[in-house]
Amino acid sequence: MGIIDGKTICQVALVVKDLDKTVEEYAKLFGVPKPEAFRVPEESVAHTQFKGAPSKTRARLAVFDLGQVVLEITEPDEEPSSWKDFLEKNGDGIHHIAFMTDDRDAAVKYFEKNDMPVRHYGEYEGGNYTVFDSKEKLGTFVQVKYEPKK
Template sequence: MSSQMTPSRIDHVAIIVRDIEQALLFYRDTLGLVPREIKDVPTEQVRIAFLPAGGPGGSELELIEPTVANTSLLKFLERRGEGLHHICMEVENIDAALHEMHEHETPVLDQQPRIAAEGRAIFVHPKGTNGVLLELLEKSK
């Protein structure tokens, strides 16, 4: 395994919600996690609230709200309800990570990196990660 593929940190834990404003009543108003940004990401068909935790360079909670009907995210929400969606780990080189996933025959949902909210990413299928949807992210520099 190359050092470019080895995750350097947990970037975020994503929680799927029906309504970000409603979810913020707990995460912001009870826990005190103030969003650093709330934005629409049309390429992913979601609205995202980024909630920093752990100080500068720390991990974040990411609240994701589907914005388009008949998408896989909305179907996930309808089937499983609100809660954990995925864990995201930061890698130095997403192309090297994807190559290694293919070499190890690890099932991935992306055949090429996708444009994510803060860089380029791939998703590793839960079948290859003991049941957890895993995002590998190369942050934009």
């Protein structure tokens, strides 16, 4: 058993310049209503970090339900974030794929030991997410989501 069960994939995440325009295109393609956009919680709640430094990013997001996975679409703001950095380097594209974990500490230890340091971290109601700098080894960033059992 590895550090991540591949079957827990839960998210494909796209970064784009213009959230509203992209969301409109997917809603049309899928024939579903446009999902409501929301923002990353403010810094006091999200504790967002990019490359180890706190960030005030309040990027905008919208999410389409695709079954086992969601398509998360993010439009960065001007504050430092993994999304902004990716967009500036690559233009619109898929930023990461995300998996659930039951043991965040073990996941962080594994990625760090394998030269994939923490790139971006943030919290939301009910959980947290960690994006690892895995592009060189895994071809894309990988995110690990942890939601403590109540």
